[in-house]
Amino acid sequence: MCISMLFRWVRPMTLAQATYTTLTKPFSLNNAYANGNKGRFPTKKYKAWKIAVGWEFKSQLKAKVIGRYKLIIRVNEHVTKADIDNLIKGFADVLVTIGATEDDSIMRGVDIEYEDRENTIIWIESRT
Numbered sequence: 603m604c605i606s607m608l609f610r611w612v613r614p615m616t617l618a619q620a621t622y623t624t625l626t627k628p629f630s631l632n633n634a635y636a637n638g639n640k641g642r643f644p645t646k647k648y649k650a651w652k653i654a655v656g657w658e659f660k661s662q663l664k665a666k667v668i669g670r671y672k673l674i675i676r677v678n679e680h681v682t683k684a685d686i687d688n689l690i691k692g693f694a695d696v697l698v699t700i701g702a703t704e705d706d707s708i709m710r711g712v713d714i715e716y717e718d719r720e721n722t723i724i725w726i727e728s729r730t
Contacts, residue, residue, distance in 0.1 A: 619667050620702055620726040622659045626651070628677055628722055629692040630684035652696055660700045667703050669730035672711040676723050679716035686714055693724055702726065 634648040644652075677689060694706040703709070703726065710729045 619671075619728050620664065622662050622697075622702070622724045622726075623721045624655055624658050625721050626655050626658065627681045628684065628689040630682070631688040631691050632684070634692065648692070651692065652699065655692075655696050656700050659696055659702065663700055663702055666701055667726050667728055669704070669728065670708050670710045671703055671729050672713070672727045673697075673709060674725040674727065675712065675714040676717045676719060677714065678719050678722050680718075681722075686716060690714060697724075697726070 629648055629651040634644060635642045636645050673690070673694065675690070675693060677686065682689070690712050691706075694703075694709060697703045698706055
C-alpha cells in the first residue's frame with residue numbers, strides 16, 4: 603500500500619497557527635467585573651491580570667490569525683478551582699488586545715479542559 607492510500611483513511615489534523623503558554627493563574631469571569639453607578643466595569647485585579655498575561659503572550663506573538671478561529675485551551679488544574687467555562691473570556695480578550703486575533707466575536711469554537719500540567723497552554727486554529 604502506498605503512503606497516499608494510507609493517509610486517505612486518517613483524518614487530517616489541523617495544525618495550530620499559534621501557541622501561547624503562561625504560568626499565571628487564569629482569571630475567572632466571576633471576578634472580572636464589578637457594578638458601579640455607570641454600569642459594569644472591569645476590576646483592577648482583572649486589568650492587572652490582562653496586562654501581565656498580555657506581556658507574556660506578546661513575547662510569544664509570531665503572527666496574527668486572520669479571520670475565524672477556534673481556541674484550544676488546557677488549564678493547569680492545580681492553580682484554580684474556577685468553573686472552567688469562566689476562564690475562556692479572559693484569554694480571548696488578551697489575544698485580541700495583543701493583536702493575535704482580530705476579535706473574539708469571530709471565534710467559532712472553544713475546546714477547554716483541566717489537565718495535570720505545570721502551565722496553561724492555548725492553541726489557535728484558523729477556521730477560514
